[in-house]
Amino acid sequence: MFHKKKQKKIYPLLIALCAFIIGAGLFFVFQEREAPQAAEQNSAPQERTAQDENKPIINEHDGITEISLANAEKIVNKPSLEQLKEFRKRSEELVKEAAESREKKIVHLRDAELEVLPLYTFEEQKRGLIGVDFLPKDSGMLFVFQMDDAGRGFGTKSMKFPLDYIWMNSDLTVVHLTKNVPPDFPGTIMSIWPARYVIEANVGFIDANGIAVGDVATFEHIPH
16 A cells, blocks of 8 residues: 555656656757757848948938948048138139130039039039029039038028039049938038039939939039
8 A cells, every 4th residue: 555655656756757858858959949040140130230331321301311422431621721722713713714615514424414503612602503593404503622521511591492412522423412402401411421522403313313322423524
């Protein structure tokens, strides 16, 4: 009788022990299967980050879309007073040179041709498109500065129509695009990368012609 009672006590212990062994085995099996998946998941974001290093930087706000070249060179220029005087003199020479040339001033971007009015002096650039009722199709304003600078701000106060902006550095590489800027936008339009040339074109010009950061422009009959 005592032997039977002892057997009854042992059976639950054996069952519990077997359940523990089976459970532990299943746990280790699942751990081995999940480990490679976890390693893949952990490595995937790093791979995407490496791939995204050269992708354009896109920022959308207030209905405006800004696209920047990811790996543009950061250039900091602080001209001296003497340099500023030279720049002003050079600007006046460029105005005269442009006036003497009667050919159309053309900027080539991809397959697009944009007829532009180059603006060289501070007075011309400050006036820009203020008071202008419209831009003819495939035409625009070209702001020509004397060096790459990231501190140039544009406003659309007193503008009468929306604009696209194309920013290019000294090598004529497009480093920044600003699309769908409304008239009387309260903020300031700027490029995060230094630019020497800025084009104001009709809204939709960038998308219609597939202009992208990294594109390289050519100038025709444009002193610079």
